[in-house]
Amino acid sequence: xxxxxxxxxxxxxxxxxxxxxxxxxxxxxxxxxxxxxxxxxxxxxxxxxxxxxxxxxxxxxxxxxxxxxxxxxxxxxxx
Amino acid sequence: xxxxxxxxxxxxxxxxxxxxxxxxxxxxxxxxxxxxxxxxxxxxxxxxxxxxxxxxxxxxxxxxxxxxxxxxxxxxxxxxxxxxxxxxxxxxxxxxxxxxxxxxxxxxxxxxxxxxxxxxxxxxxxxxxxxxxxxxxxxxxxxxxx
Numbered sequence: 399x400x401x402x403x404x405x406x407x408x409x410x411x412x413x414x415x416x417x418x419x420x421x422x423x424x425x426x427x428x429x430x431x432x433x434x435x436x437x438x439x440x441x442x443x444x445x446x447x448x449x450x451x452x453x454x455x456x457x458x459x460x461x462x463x464x465x466x467x468x469x470x471x472x473x474x475x476x477x
Numbered sequence: 478x479x480x481x482x483x484x485x486x487x488x489x490x491x492x493x494x495x496x497x498x499x500x501x502x503x504x505x506x507x508x509x510x511x512x513x514x515x516x517x518x519x520x521x522x523x524x525x526x527x528x529x530x531x532x533x534x535x536x537x538x539x540x541x542x543x544x545x546x547x548x549x550x551x552x553x554x555x556x557x558x559x560x561x562x563x564x565x566x567x568x569x570x571x572x573x574x575x576x577x578x579x580x581x582x583x584x585x586x587x588x589x590x591x592x593x594x595x596x597x598x599x600x601x602x603x604x605x606x607x608x609x610x611x612x613x614x615x616x617x618x619x620x621x622x623x
Binding site: 403404405406407410413414415416417418419420421423424425426427429430432433434436437438439440441442443445446447449450451453454459460461462463465466467470474476477 | 514515518521522525526528529530531532533536537539540541542544545548549552553556557558560561562564565568569574575576577578580581582584585588591594595598599602
């Protein structure tokens with residue numbers, strides 16, 4: 399899987415997920431883990447890109463939390 | 478200055494000190510060990526979020542504030558909880574303890590674009606595996622014929 403750019407480390411993703419599993423025996427490995435890491439990467443990049451667009455549309459010089467807040471609702475509905 | 482940002486900056490600077498240190502000194506182990514598991518995971522997530530933010534800054538040609546990264550880290554952490562809960566329920570529903578790709582694909586059941594993207598990743602991996610298999614079989618055939 400060719401992925402140019404930053405990705406979440408597999409170990410970080412699996413350990414973070416396992417923190418929230420109620421049954422300690424549940425695990426995520428292999429391709430399933432890679433898909434989840436990709437999901438988190440897309441979520442992050444999409445959030446930042448949309449916030450950046452929002453900041454530009456408002457004529458602001460940098461991306462601030464107000465821009466992130468404005469796009470967050472639609473993002474959560476879309477994901 | 479925002480408390481959340483400070484926390485993340487502190488965590489991140491701990492981690493980047495560990496990563497940047499080139500010598501296999503015991504100091505590196507001490508720095509890393511001072512972070513507990515929770516902080517270590519948070520710092521690792523923050524590091525990747527920051528890397529992705531740098532990509533977006535370049536592509537969109539606009540700087541991203543530290544507050545945004547901190548807020549996004551918190552948001553992502555909450556989303557991970559939701560995904561974890563869903564994945565566990567899906568696996569349990571199929572009477573399994575290991576989460577497989579079918580469970581993960583269910584997360585995208587209302588997002589066809591995401592599902593297509595995932596399927597292209599899966600197909601890419603499958604064809605790579607098949608190529609490996611062919612090479613292995615091709616090698617063994619040569620051995621038997623010689």
